[in-house]
Amino acid sequence: MKRKISMVILNAALLFFSITTTLPFIWMLCSSFKTNVEINSQAQNFFPQQLMLQNYTNVLTKFDFLQYFINSLIYALLITVITIYTSTLSGFVLSKYRFKGRQLLFTGILLTMMVPGVVTIIPRYSTMQLLGWIDTYKALIVPSSFTAFGIFMMRQACFSIPDEMLEAARIDGANEFYIFHRIIFPQLQNSIVSIAIFQFLWAWDDYLWPYLMIRTGEKSLLSVALNLFNGRYSTDYAGLFAATSIAILPVVVFYIVFQKRFIEGVSSSSLKG
Amino acid sequence: MAHRSNEKNALGSRSEIILRNIMVISLIAFFTVFFVIPIIMALVGSFFQWNPLKLQFNFLGIENWKGVFTSELFWRSMGNTIVFAVAATVFRVILGLALSHALYSRLIRHKTLYRTFYYLPTITPMIAVAFVWKFIFDPQLGLLNKILNSDINWLFDDRYALIAILILTIWKDFGYAVVILLGGMYSLPKDCYEAAEIDGAGAWQRFWRLTLPLLKPTILFIVITSLISYFQTYIPVMVLTQGGPGTQTYLATYLIYDEAFVKYNFGYASALSFVLFLFIAVLTGISFKVSGKNNAS
Numbered sequence: 001m002k003r004k005i006s007m008v009i010l011n012a013a014l015l016f017f018s019i020t021t022t023l024p025f026i027w028m029l030c031s032s033f034k035t036n037v038e039i040n041s042q043a044q045n046f047f048p049q050q051l052m053l054q055n056y057t058n059v060l061t062k063f064d065f066l067q068y069f070i071n072s073l074i075y076a077l078l079i080t081v082i083t084i085y086t087s088t089l090s091g092f093v094l095s096k097y098r099f100k101g102r103q104l105l106f107t108g109i110l111l112t113m114m115v116p117g118v119v120t121i122i123p124r125y126s127t128m129q130l131l132g133w134i135d136t137y138k139a140l141i142v143p144s145s146f147t148a149f150g151i152f153m154m155r156q157a158c159f160s161i162p163d164e165m166l167e168a169a170r171i172d173g174a175n176e177f178y179i180f181h182r183i184i185f186p187q188l189q190n191s192i193v194s195i196a197i198f199q200f201l202w203a204w205d206d207y208l209w210p211y212l213m214i215r216t217g218e219k220s221l222l223s224v225a226l227n228l229f230n231g232r233y234s235t236d237y238a239g240l241f242a243a244t245s246i247a248i249l250p251v252v253v254f255y256i257v258f259q260k261r262f263i264e265g266v267s268s269s270s271l272k273g
Numbered sequence: 274m275a276h277r278s279n280e281k282n283a284l285g286s287r288s289e290i291i292l293r294n295i296m297v298i299s300l301i302a303f304f305t306v307f308f309v310i311p312i313i314m315a316l317v318g319s320f321f322q323w324n325p326l327k328l329q330f331n332f333l334g335i336e337n338w339k340g341v342f343t344s345e346l347f348w349r350s351m352g353n354t355i356v357f358a359v360a361a362t363v364f365r366v367i368l369g370l371a372l373s374h375a376l377y378s379r380l381i382r383h384k385t386l387y388r389t390f391y392y393l394p395t396i397t398p399m400i401a402v403a404f405v406w407k408f409i410f411d412p413q414l415g416l417l418n419k420i421l422n423s424d425i426n427w428l429f430d431d432r433y434a435l436i437a438i439l440i441l442t443i444w445k446d447f448g449y450a451v452v453i454l455l456g457g458m459y460s461l462p463k464d465c466y467e468a469a470e471i472d473g474a475g476a477w478q479r480f481w482r483l484t485l486p487l488l489k490p491t492i493l494f495i496v497i498t499s500l501i502s503y504f505q506t507y508i509p510v511m512v513l514t515q516g517g518p519g520t521q522t523y524l525a526t527y528l529i530y531d532e533a534f535v536k537y538n539f540g541y542a543s544a545l546s547f548v549l550f551l552f553i554a555v556l557t558g559i560s561f562k563v564s565g566k567n568n569a570s
Contacts, residue, residue, distance in 0.1 A: 123314035
């Protein structure tokens with residue numbers, strides 16, 4: 001009997017928090033099908049009276065959200081591919097090669113993780129201004145082409161590959177580029193997928209730097225374009241809900257598909273602590 | 274590792290030398306250009322009147338630094354930041370512990386499903402989520418007042434604005450603590466628990482005497498990373514309150530953002546960012562020292 005009661009209480013508590021985390025998303029989705037009139041009326045139902053696709057067509061045609069979506073997608077994919085490649089290559093060199101200053105270099109890279117973003121963002125802005133890179137994707141991609149976190153994780157992963165395997169390949173006459181692309185890369189598949197997921201999401205989430213760098217409308221990223229609905233005087237909530245749904249829902253679907261990978265990735269990244 | 278290959282590796286094949294040199298040079302170049310030089314620029318710039326729009330760069334001496342420490346808004350924002358960071362961290366850890374402990378229980382089924390739900394807000398983009406919450410906090414139409422059956426002007430009332438930012442932050446982040454702590458619990462030695470159970474230790478006792486002490490490293494990891502990231506929170510403030518009402522929700526990083534990219538006072542903002550940097554560095558140092566001591570004893 002006591003067991004039953006605790007079971008009910010525990011499940012109720014767990015269920016409560018599950019509702020808490022999902023309700024805002026369901027509400028957002030429902031509201032994105034309502035008209036502004038319905039959203040702004042006091043006596044509204046949680047679910048829309050009828051499914052209005054008008055907000056979505058509006059957002060996609062009038063505000064060009066399809067373009068922003070594609071921009072964000074290309075940007076996030078590019079950043080992911082580049083950082084995965086540079087991280088794995090750096091991790092390989094920093095773990096499998098012995099050379100003077102290796103530890104110093106690695107420690108230096110780790111220390112950069114401690115520096116708050118606000119310290120470097122101001123000089124970086126000035127640098128981009130001097131280089132004339134403002135309003136180009138170069139300004140977004142080049143400063144993100146290496147990440148200390150990725151290098152750290154891939155270096156850890158490289159340690160799991162036995163030296164003997166590389167030696168054997170070397171004796172067979174393979175050069176280092178072959179070893180990296182044909183042996184290291186396939187061996188690290190799991191770590192690469194886990195980290196790629198996070199890099200992709202972080203890039204999708206990027207806000208301040210793209211906001212500062214990209215000035216022209218059609219080059220804008222989705223995260224920045226959401227500001228279009230945050231007008232000072234009138235807020236088009238129906239449009240905002242459709243736009244945030246476009247920004248959030250693909251991530252949610254992506255998460256549900258890869259959720260096991262996500263959880264593994266998070267758990268393993270904390271074990272370093 | 275192997276002595277035999279050590280000698281050969283020290284010389285290295287031609288392709289090894291090429292690859293090594295390319296990577297070492299790229300890494301040094303990248304981290305110098307995007308970290309070392311910017312940090313030096315920020316430090317130097319903090320002694321200048323620096324405005325990128327007017328192309329101003331005039332030496333000021335320590336005026337910016339004096340300005341930081343005599344600014345009421347700076348102290349106000351530091352106070353807010355400390356309250357915010359500590360409260361968000363405490364709630365994150367407590368909720369994380371409570372829920373992961375509940376999920377660990379043998380009485381619970383569908384563990385993966387719950388975990389999936391809890392982690393959901395963490396992966397969604399903050400900027401988009403903040404816009405949704407802005408409407409959730411709306412006094413007339415928002416979801417929160419409807420559910421609580423209350424009439425609170427969350428974002429414009431002095432008493433509630435910072436709490437609103439906290440609610441959003443905790444809601445978004447607690448799932449991360451649940452996932453990490455649950456992972457930690459599964460990695461704990463099973464036989465300890467069996468022994469404790471045989472000795473007649475109740476569930477409550479097992480939690481306080483076994484789980485909590487054994488999870489200390491994981492908890493400290495969450496505390497340290499949370500404090501560091503909460504000292505740098507600004508997006509919810511930017512979307513929800515812009516620091517208001519009054520200066521109630523000015524957080525340190527939001528203040529820096531405001532000075533740098535709204536007012537373009539790059540010099541002053543650089544001085545501010547350095548103060549925050551030092552503060553975070555000291556805080557991290559203390560945390561590591563404390564955790565080191567605890568682990569040793």
